[in-house]
Amino acid sequence: MALKAVLLITLQREPGSGYDVLQRFKTGLAHVWHASHQQIYRELDKLHMAELLSCETIPQQDRPDRKVYRITEEGVAFLETWLAEPLGPQPVRSPLFAKFFAWERWPDEARHAELLALRESLNVRLRSYQAIEATWFADPASLTAEERAPWHTLRLGQRLTQTWLTWIDEVLTDG
Amino acid sequence: MALKAVLLITLQREPGSGYDVLQRFKTGLAHVWHASHQQIYRELDKLHMAELLSCETIPQQDRPDRKVYRITEEGVAFLETWLAEPLGPQPVRSPLFAKFFAWERWPDEARHAELLALRESLNVRLRSYQAIEATWFADPASLTAEERAPWHTLRLGQRLTQTWLTWIDEVLTDG
DNA sequence: ACTTGATATGCAACAATATGCATAACAAAT
DNA sequence: ATTTGTTATGCATATTGTTGCATATCAAGT
Numbered sequence: 001m002a003l004k005a006v007l008l009i010t011l012q013r014e015p016g017s018g019y020d021v022l023q024r025f026k027t028g029l030a031h032v033w034h035a036s037h038q039q040i041y042r043e044l045d046k047l048h049m050a051e052l053l054s055c056e057t058i059p060q061q062d063r064p065d066r067k068v069y070r071i072t073e074e075g076v077a078f079l080e081t082w083l084a085e086p087l088g089p090q091p092v093r094s095p096l097f098a099k100f101f102a103w104e105r106w107p108d109e110a111r112h113a114e115l116l117a118l119r120e121s122l123n124v125r126l127r128s129y130q131a132i133e134a135t136w137f138a139d140p141a142s143l144t145a146e147e148r149a150p151w152h153t154l155r156l157g158q159r160l161t162q163t164w165l166t167w168i169d170e171v172l173t174d175g
Numbered sequence: 176m177a178l179k180a181v182l183l184i185t186l187q188r189e190p191g192s193g194y195d196v197l198q199r200f201k202t203g204l205a206h207v208w209h210a211s212h213q214q215i216y217r218e219l220d221k222l223h224m225a226e227l228l229s230c231e232t233i234p235q236q237d238r239p240d241r242k243v244y245r246i247t248e249e250g251v252a253f254l255e256t257w258l259a260e261p262l263g264p265q266p267v268r269s270p271l272f273a274k275f276f277a278w279e280r281w282p283d284e285a286r287h288a289e290l291l292a293l294r295e296s297l298n299v300r301l302r303s304y305q306a307i308e309a310t311w312f313a314d315p316a317s318l319t320a321e322e323r324a325p326w327h328t329l330r331l332g333q334r335l336t337q338t339w340l341t342w343i344d345e346v347l348t349d350g
Numbered sequence: 351a352c353t354t355g356a357t358a359t360g361c362a363a364c365a366a367t368a369t370g371c372a373t374a375a376c377a378a379a380t
Numbered sequence: 381a382t383t384t385g386t387t388a389t390g391c392a393t394a395t396t397g398t399t400g401c402a403t404a405t406c407a408a409g410t
Binding site for chain 2: 001002005006009012029030031032033034076079080083084085086087089090091092093094095096097098099100101102103104105106107110113114117118121145146148149150152153155156159160163164166167170171174175
C-alpha cells in the first residue's frame with residue numbers, strides 16, 4: 001500500500017518512466033521507502049492496469065520503449081483516501097532484537113562485528129542526513145509549511161540514528 | 176529468516192506447542208517480533224519438515240492433538256549459522272515517512288489525528304517497558320552478562336520511543 | 351439457557367518482498 | 381579490442397506476511 005502511495009505521490013509531482021522513478025528511490029526517496037527495480041516496474045504496471053496511472057509509450061530506436069507514467073484523477077483520489085485513513089499500529093519486527101534475544105548462543109565475536117558494522121552504516125546515514133540538511137535546510141527559520149515536512153522527517157531520522165549510535169557505544173563498552 | 180530464528184531460540188529454551196509459542200509472542204516476545212497464530216503454526220510445520228524441530232503429538236480426547244515441538248541438533252546448527260552471519264543493512268520502510276513525503280496532499284486534520292494516535296500507542300509501549308523494567312531489572316548493577324542482553328534491548332526501546340514522542344510533540348506544536 | 355473468552359489447531363487466497371535470470375545498446379576507460 | 385558502468389526494461393520463482401474462514405471443547409459470567 002505504502003509503495004503504491006509513494007509511486008503515486010512522486011509521479012503526481014513529476015511524471016516519469018520506471019527508470020526515472022528508480023533514480024528517485026535511490027536519491028530523495030532513499031530515506032522514505034526502499035524498493036527494487038523489479039518491484040517498481042511491476043507495481044507501475046499494476047497501477048496502470050488499475051487506471052491510477054496513465055502511460056504514454058515513447059518508442060526509441062534500438063532500445064526498449066520508454067514508458068512515461070502520470071497520475072490520473074482516480075490515482076489522486078486513491079492517494080487522498082490512503083492519506084485520510086490512519087495507519088494503525090505497525091508490527092514490531094527487529095532482526096537485531098531477535099539476535100539479542102538469542103544472546104546465550106550469540107558469540108561475542110559475531111556480536112562485536114555486528115555492532116561495528118551497524119555503527120558504520122548508521123554513521124553513513126548520519127552523514128547523508130547532514131549533507132541533505134546543509135543543502136536544503138541551511139536556514140530552518142525561513143522554511144514554508146510545506147518545506148517543513150521533509151525537514152521534520154529529516155530531524156526525526158537524525159535523532160533516531162543518534163539514539164542508536166549512543167546505545168551501540170554503550171553496549172560495546174559494556175561487553 | 177528472523178521468524179525461524181525466534182521460534183528456534185524460544186523452543187530451545189523450553190519446548191512447547193504452537194499455542195504455547197503464541198502466548199510467548201504475545202508477552203515476552205511482543206517487543207522482539209510480531210507474528211500471527213496462522214503464521215506461527217505454518218512456520219512450525221515447515222521447520223518440522225526441514226527437521227530443525229522434532230514434534231511429539233500428544234493425543235487429547237475431544238479436542239485437536241497437542242503437538243509439542245523441540246529443537247533438534249540441525250536446528251541448533253541452523254540457529255548458530257544465522258547468529259554468526261551479519262544481518263546486513265535493513266531496508267528503509269516507514270509508512271509514516273511516506274505520509275510526510277506526501278505533505279501537500281495530507282489534510283491537517285488527518286495528520287493531527289495520525290500523530291495523536293501514534294503518540295498514544297507509543298505511550299502505551301513506554302508504560303509496558305516501564306512495567307518490564309520494574310519487574311525484571313529493578314537493580315541493573317546486579318545483572319549477569321546474560322541478563323544484560325534483554326536489559327540493553329529494553330533501554331534501546333525506551334530511548335527510541337522517547338525520541339519519537341519528543342518529536343511528535345514538536346511537530347504538533349509546530350503546525 | 352446463552353454468550354463470551356480461553357484453549358487448540360489449522361487451510362486457502364492474496365499481497366508484498368526478495369532473488370536470480372535475461373536482454374540490449376551506448377559511452378568511457380583500460 | 382575489451383571490460384565496466386549506465387540506460388532501460390522486464391519475467392519467474394520463492395519466501396514472507398495478511399486476511400478471512402473453519403472447527404471444537406470447556407469454564408465463567410449474565
